[in-house]
Amino acid sequence: MQGLHQASELPHLRRQKILLLLERDGKVMASELGQHFAVSEDTIRRDLAELAQAGLLQRVHGGALPRPKDTGKDYLTRIAEPNEVKTRLAQLAAQRVEEGQIVLFDSGTTTLQIAQSLPSGLSITAVTCSPMIAMTLAEHPGITVILAGGKLNPATMASGGHEALRLIQGVKADLLFTGVCAIHPEMGITSVHYDEVAVKQAMLDSASHVVAVTTADKLGAVEPFVVAPCTRLQTMITERFVPSDVIEAYRRMGVEVVQADV
Numbered sequence: 147m148q149g150l151h152q153a154s155e156l157p158h159l160r161r162q163k164i165l166l167l168l169e170r171d172g173k174v175m176a177s178e179l180g181q182h183f184a185v186s187e188d189t190i191r192r193d194l195a196e197l198a199q200a201g202l203l204q205r206v207h208g209g210a211l212p213r214p215k216d217t218g219k220d221y222l223t224r225i226a227e228p229n230e231v232k233t234r235l236a237q238l239a240a241q242r243v244e245e246g247q248i249v250l251f252d253s254g255t256t257t258l259q260i261a262q263s264l265p266s267g268l269s270i271t272a273v274t275c276s277p278m279i280a281m282t283l284a285e286h287p288g289i290t291v292i293l294a295g296g297k298l299n300p301a302t303m304a305s306g307g308h309e310a311l312r313l314i315q316g317v318k319a320d321l322l323f324t325g326v327c328a329i330h331p332e333m334g335i336t337s338v339h340y341d342e343v344a345v346k347q348a349m350l351d352s353a354s355h356v357v358a359v360t361t362a363d364k365l366g367a368v369e370p371f372v373v374a375p376c377t378r379l380q381t382m383i384t385e386r387f388v389p390s391d392v393i394e395a396y397r398r399m400g401v402e403v404v405q406a407d408v
Contacts, residue, residue, distance in 0.1 A: 165370045175209040234408040236260045239359045247320040251279045253304030254325030275304045314348040322353030326360040328367035331395040336369040346373045357381045
């Protein structure tokens with residue numbers, strides 16, 4: 147219980163643990179959480195209120211339930227639809243790849259478009275957990291493709307688990323294109339899927355230069371599971387029409403922000 151008591155001194159850690167308990171149990175009660183974290187029920191109610199305001203759970207009398215399931219389009223549907231903004235961002239990102247590099251490709255529809263945007267004749271070693279990205283890169287005769295194995299997550303169409311982690315941890319990459327569900331100056335990079343957090347963190351640890359490619363709607367957003375602070379990024383590529391104060395928040399942390407002409 148000592149670790150849980152320590153979490154009471156760090157509200158953001160306590161709220162993260164609340165989300166983990168919610169995912170595990172399917173519901174949480176304020177009275178039980180107060181005992182669990184050795185804090186008052188009023189403190190827990192404030193935690194739940196802030197998490198609900200951020201859209202991370204659904205408040206009910208006496209506690210909270212998971213937020214309603216995302217009814218958005220699935221991965222395969224999204225990659226089949228044209229998106230001019232993502233295409234342009236991916237093209238800019240692909241220009242960052244240099245001959246002979248070892249490049250990590252995180253999962254996601256945007257990183258898939260980066261793979262599709264690489265020029266023919268390029269010679270690199272590519273490492274990914276995404277079978278779809280691996281198949282795209284395999285069309286390039288000069289690209290050596292290493293696919294990390296493991297259990298396939300149908301929501302992300304990427305592999306995970308111990309096998310994937312061991313392979314990623316053994317790589318020293320020049321460049322990483324990291325997938326972004328949400329990115330916030332204070333909360334950092336966050337993900338919808340708990341299962342992919344460890345793989346994303348391993349990729350960040352294995353790369354010399356990290357590039358995040360994100361549409362404007364993901365800036366300032368927060369998802370339930372924290373991957374890493376924004377300071378782990380070297381470069382962020384995003385849309386042109388983003389308020390300057392939003393961009394400056396990332397630049398103050400040392401992140402190079404490149405805005406596309408879309």
